[in-house]
Amino acid sequence: MTRKKRRLYTLLAGMGVLGVAAALVLYSFEDSLVFFHSPSDLAEKPVPAGRSFRLGGLVEEGSVEKDGVIIRFRVTDLAESVPVTYRGLVPDLFREGQGVVAEGKLDENGLFVASNVLAKHDENYMPPEVAESLRDAGHWQPEGSN
Template identity: 65%
Template structure:
């Protein structure tokens, strides 16, 4: 074998190893990726029932119902809303009309089953899709970054 042919085989082998490595990394990452949707985007997408993702928006006023450790509420972006069921202790900052992000999966009945609920941590936090919907509806106070 000539030196030129040896270098060619070394290059082909290196590219093969690199390709396998990239495929393994992407495969591992695909299991850990969690997508974020607003209620309107969720209505447009067809998310499989077992797919874990995050939904964010405002807790709809008058929608919070607690029964023991189970809480039911609706998350809205002022265009659409999604019912959420959460079993556990809600964060201290959780309340109606405030921003929230819930992580879980959508059931076949259209109810989002949350395994984790995160309430906003300061007055300026809001998912970008929800902030846009609030600005369009006129409920956004521009100077403060809060909802009226």
């Protein structure tokens, strides 16, 4: 084997190993990526059951039901709504009509099973994704704008 062929094979083997390593890294990132969706997004293009994502919008008025540590509510963007169930303690600022982002998965019945629920932290804050989806749907304008 000549010196040039040996270098070529070494280079090709190195590129192959690098390609496999890059593929493994990208595959591992796929499981940890969490995308944001509004209820209208889900109505237009459903997310497969079992895939993690964030659901954001407003807690629908009159939808909160508490049963011990299990809480059921609906998240709406004032055009569509999605039923949510969560087992655990919700933030103190969680209430009807307020902005919320829930992280979890849809089950096969279309129920969003949340693993984490985040509520707005003060009177002037709404999660940027929620504000954008409400603004796109034409149902929300920031305070101070006409």
